[in-house]
Amino acid sequence: MNTQINEVRSDIGEEAPAFRLEKMSIAYSGNVAVSGVTLNIPQKQLMALIGPSGCGKSTILRSLCRLNDLIPGVEVSGRISLFHEDIRQMDAIAVHRRVGMVFQRPNPFPKSIYENIALGLRVNGYRGRIDEMVERSLQQVALWDEVKDRLRSSALNLSGGQQQRLCIARALSLQPEVILMDEPCSALDPIASLRIDNLLNQLKQYYTLVVVTHNLQQAARISDSVAFFNTNNDNGRIYGTLAEYGPVVQVFSEPQKKETYDYVNARSN
Amino acid sequence: MQGEELDLSAIVKDVQMRKSISIRKFWDVLFSFVALSFLILGLAILLLLIFQLFVDGRGLLFSWSFYTSFPAPNAAEAGILSAFVGSLFVICVTVLFAIPIGVAAGVYLEEYAKSSSSPAVRILTDFIEINITNLAGVPSIVYGLLGLEIFKETFKLGNSVLTAGMTLGILVLPVIVVTTREALKSVPSTLKEGSIAIGASKWQTIWDLILPASIGSILTGVIVSVSRAIGETAPLITVGALTFIAFLPPLPFSDRFAPDPQTGELVRAGQYGLFDWLFSGYTVMPIQMFDWVGRPNPEFRVNAAAAGVVLVLLTLVLNSAAIFLRIYFRRRIKW
Ligand SMILES: Nc1ncnc2c1ncn2[C@@H]1O[C@H](COP(=O)(O)OP(=O)(O)O)[C@@H](O)[C@H]1O
Ligand SMILES: [Mg+2]
Numbered sequence: 001m002n003t004q005i006n007e008v009r010s011d012i013g014e015e016a017p018a019f020r021l022e023k024m025s026i027a028y029s030g031n032v033a034v035s036g037v038t039l040n041i042p043q044k045q046l047m048a049l050i051g052p053s054g055c056g057k058s059t060i061l062r063s064l065c066r067l068n069d070l071i072p073g074v075e076v077s078g079r080i081s082l083f084h085e086d087i088r089q090m091d092a093i094a095v096h097r098r099v100g101m102v103f104q105r106p107n108p109f110p111k112s113i114y115e116n117i118a119l120g121l122r123v124n125g126y127r128g129r130i131d132e133m134v135e136r137s138l139q140q141v142a143l144w145d146e147v148k149d150r151l152r153s154s155a156l157n158l159s160g161g162q163q164q165r166l167c168i169a170r171a172l173s174l175q176p177e178v179i180l181m182d183e184p185c186s187a188l189d190p191i192a193s194l195r196i197d198n199l200l201n202q203l204k205q206y207y208t209l210v211v212v213t214h215n216l217q218q219a220a221r222i223s224d225s226v227a228f229f230n231t232n233n234d235n236g237r238i239y240g241t242l243a244e245y246g247p248v249v250q251v252f253s254e255p256q257k258k259e260t261y262d263y264v265n266a267r268s269n
Numbered sequence: 270m271q272g273e274e275l276d277l278s279a280i281v282k283d284v285q286m287r288k289s290i291s292i293r294k295f296w297d298v299l300f301s302f303v304a305l306s307f308l309i310l311g312l313a314i315l316l317l318l319i320f321q322l323f324v325d326g327r328g329l330l331f332s333w334s335f336y337t338s339f340p341a342p343n344a345a346e347a348g349i350l351s352a353f354v355g356s357l358f359v360i361c362v363t364v365l366f367a368i369p370i371g372v373a374a375g376v377y378l379e380e381y382a383k384s385s386s387s388p389a390v391r392i393l394t395d396f397i398e399i400n401i402t403n404l405a406g407v408p409s410i411v412y413g414l415l416g417l418e419i420f421k422e423t424f425k426l427g428n429s430v431l432t433a434g435m436t437l438g439i440l441v442l443p444v445i446v447v448t449t450r451e452a453l454k455s456v457p458s459t460l461k462e463g464s465i466a467i468g469a470s471k472w473q474t475i476w477d478l479i480l481p482a483s484i485g486s487i488l489t490g491v492i493v494s495v496s497r498a499i500g501e502t503a504p505l506i507t508v509g510a511l512t513f514i515a516f517l518p519p520l521p522f523s524d525r526f527a528p529d530p531q532t533g534e535l536v537r538a539g540q541y542g543l544f545d546w547l548f549s550g551y552t553v554m555p556i557q558m559f560d561w562v563g564r565p566n567p568e569f570r571v572n573a574a575a576a577g578v579v580l581v582l583l584t585l586v587l588n589s590a591a592i593f594l595r596i597y598f599r600r601r602i603k604w
Contacts, residue, residue, distance in 0.1 A: 067462055072384055097468040107459040110482055119477060120467035167463070174467060 018043045018178050018208040019064060022079040026059050029073035032239045033059045037078075039227060039242055041178075046200060046209040048219040048248070051229030052263070056240035057212040058104075060229075061180045064210070065099040066092050082178070097124060100171030102181040106163035108155035108170075113138075113147050116155045116166055117173045124174060137173035141165040141199055161192025168199065178208040185218065197222050216264060219248070226251040228260045319581055326575030335575060339515040340557065344568035349576050351514040352557035355430070356499055356583075358518050358546060359553055362434020363441065363498055368491055371442050375449025375487075380475055404443040412440040413507025421508055428509040430518055431547040436508050437501060441494040448490025452483035485598025489591045496587035500580060502555040511550050512560040518549035554580045 017040035026034045034056035041047050049057045059068070068074040069092055080087050087095050109116050117134045126133065134151070138144040143165045147158070155166055164184055171179050181200075185193035193215075200209060200222045213219050219226055227245035231238055244256050255261045329335040338348025382394040416436025426432045456479050464474040480487075519525065519541040527538035552560075554576055561573040 065466065067466060070384070070462065070465065072386075093468055093470055096466055101462075101466040103459060103463065103466075105459060107457075107463040109460065109463065109478055120469075123467065123469040123473045123477065170467060 016043065016083065017041055018083060019210075020079075020081045020084075022081075024060075024063070024076065024078035024080055026056065026063055026068070027075045027077075028059075028071070030075075032237065034229075034240045035232075037229075037242045039245060041208065041210060042225065043208050044204065044206065045224040046204040046211060046222055047225045047227060047245075048223035049210065049212045049227050049229065050214070050216065050219055050263070051240065051243075052231055053214075054238070054240070055229040055231045057229060058182050059240075061101070061182050061210065061212055064178075065101050065180055066095045067101060097174060098177045100174060100176035100179040102164070102167050102171055102179065102184050104183045105187050106160055106167050108158070108163050108166050110154070110156055112152045113155045113158070113166065114151040117170050120170055120174055133173055137169040138166075140172050140203075141169040142195070143169060159192070161188045161195060164188060164192070164196060165199070168196075172203075172207075176207070178210065179203070181209065181211045183212050183214060186214065193218070216252075220252060223248045228255075228263060230259050230263070319578070322574045322577045322581070324574075326571055326573075326578050328571050329575040330578055335572075340513055340560075344566060344572055347561070347569070347572050349554065349557060349572075349579065351517060352552050352554045352576070353579070354517050355510075355514070355551035356553040358430050359433045359437065359505075359551060360495060360499055362430060362547065363437040364491070364495060366435050366438035367441050367445055367495075370438075371445030371491075372449050372487060374442075375446045375453065376475060376480075378446070379450045379453040380471065380479070401443050401446050405447060408503075409440055409501050410503040410507060412436060413504030415439060416504060416508045427548065428511065428550055429548045430551045432508050433505050433510060433551060433553070436504050437498040440501065440504060441491075441498050444494040445487075445491055448494075449483075449487050452486035452490070453479060455486065456482050485595050488598075489595045492587050492591040492594070496584045496591075499553075499583060499587075500555050502553075502559055505553060505556060506559075510556050511552050512556060514550060514552045516550075518546035518551060520546065554583075 019039075019041035021037050021039045021041075024034070024037045024039075025032060037060065049060065051057055062068045063074075063076050064080065064087075066087060068076070076088070082090070082095070082098065109119060111119065114134055117137055118130050121128075121130050121133055135144060135148075138147065143162060146162065155163065158166060164187070168179075168181075168184070185196050188196065197218060200211065203209060204222075204224070211219075211222065225246060226248050228243045228251060229240045230243040231240055244251065244260050246256075251260060252264055255264060323330070334346070335348045336353070337350055338346060339351050341347040378394060378397065382390055385391055385394070413436060416432060416439065420426045420432040420435055421428075426435075460478055460482065461474055464478050465471075469477065521541060521543045523541050524537050525539050525541050526535045528534065529536045558573045558576045558580070561569040561576070
């Protein structure tokens with residue numbers, strides 16, 4: 001079992017960041033949702049995105065993997081680069097391959113457990129042995145022992161926590177460089193949610209993880225660094241900005257800004 | 270968090286609202302009674318009609334020869350063989366023609382055109398959308414004229430199973446397009462996003478996830494529209510269905526007979542090809558009924574009634590299949 005407490009890493013920004021956002025703004029049909037975000041997301045670490053509802057955390061996450069392309073009228077300005085490549089110059093499918101996404105509500109495909117993982121491998125033209133990959137991915141999320149006897153039964157019969165771990169396994173099986181998670185535990189009970197936390201603590205040794213969470217204890221348990229976003233009200237136009245980001249200890253115990261201090265302390269007492 | 274600022278007195282005071290509940294309940298009950306009686310009335314009239322058909326046709330319904338005989342000048346010997354087989358062949362063509370086109374059009378409109386970045390495409394889509402719904406309400410005889418013009422005059426397909434099947438195909442196309450779109454719409458967007466997120470292309474998402482998830486509803490729509498097409502008479506009269514037919518469309522590779530030039534006797538003259546049945550003349554159940562009803566000899570009314578019962582049963586079987594499919598796919602896929 002891994003330890004619950006993170007060793008503090010102080011190397012933010014020293015290695016090349018996985019994602020580099022420069023003056024990124026996102027608007028839905030002309031309404032700005034997020035404005036002027038400049039942020040480096042370090043490799044092989046877990047960055048938590050926190051902030052009040054509506055500050056644009058989901059919007060940012062969806063833009064990082066170009067899922068917002070699906071919504072007409074979304075405009076992203078500024079630059080988002082994945083290992084120095086502008087993701088908007090890249091092929092969208094290549095971005096989806098390299099950047100995995102886990103959603104707030106578990107969304108397994110209405111197919112068998114096996115097929116949930118095999119489908120991703122197949123659509124991407126995976127040449128290796130699919131059976132092995134399915135087993136490996138399920139083992140990585142500690143789901144293998146629970147489901148190995150019913151791989152052919154529907155994934156929709158799993159519990160919420162199992163479904164979410166399956167969705168994480170589905171993302172892992174494609175060996176992405178980054179995995180984005182939008183409140184992955186918000187639909188789960190505390191025990192299932194703790195299992196996911198443990199899992200994330202292990203995964204971050206191999207993957208770059210970006211996790212949106214409303215649960216500050218969770219953020220403290222799992223993250224290496226934290227980015228705090230806040231909503232701004234500019235004459236009735238409400239949009240989110242990045243207030244501050246840094247190592248988890250710094251943001252929680254010595255925040256640079258009062259708004260961060262207020263948000264971080266409002267819930268813990 | 271701001272509980273102390275809430276005005277709780279408003280909730281306590283409201284006795285008046287509670288009083289109105291009993292009045293609303295009364296209207297609920299009254300309305301459900303009225304609705305139920307209309308439902309029973311409607312069903313009763315329908316059942317009575319079918320029962321009447323059954324009584325009228327009972328003389329022939331239970332005789333095997335009614336199903337194995339061609340139409341004949343003598344009412345007692347006339348059967349529905351050619352009409353029944355003709356209906357099946359025509360519907361086969363309808364299904365094979367309309368499903369691929371209708372489903373593809375629905376998929377295009379719902380999954381591609383709607384999210385197109387070009388405004389011209391989106392305007393065109395809106396225009397098509399309005400018109401497809403209208404097309405579903407166009408009188409069927411108009412489709413008959415269309416089939417006459419396109420398949421018979423332009424493509425010179427003659428009075429054939431192919432012409433009839435495709436004419437009915439155009440008739441059911443709008444309904445299939447609309448049901449396909451509705452079925453696709455009901456697939457949750459989280460499923461699409463999950464698929465895009467694993468690097469699937471749009472087409473892979475549609476083929477591997479969206480279509481399997483919506484196939485039950487699509488098939489239901491197809492079957493319901495096809496079972497309506499089986500009863501269509503007007504468009505087929507327009508495109509020239511025959512009324513008195515004493516042969517079946519040739520099955521693929523069955524023996525072909527022709528009169529011997531010397532003796533005039535029928536002798537085997539080779540085999541039919543795979544697609545010859547498409548170009549054969551035909552008649553269908555409702556036209557056969559129409560023909561029998563119109564005859565001066567009242568004995569044929571029995572034949573018409575018996576054929577009517579068969580037609581109703583055929584529709585019933587198809588509709589049950591639709592219900593079965595819906596349940597089957599629902600059980601496999603739940604969100
Ligand atoms: N599909 C959308 N269309 C229009 N506006 C949207 C859409 N999704 C989110 N928004 C708006 O963007 C802002 C940020 O939303 P979101 O990213 O969901 O915030 P968070 O995840 O931090 O709660 C909100 O004001 C929301 O109304
Ligand atoms: Mg959100």
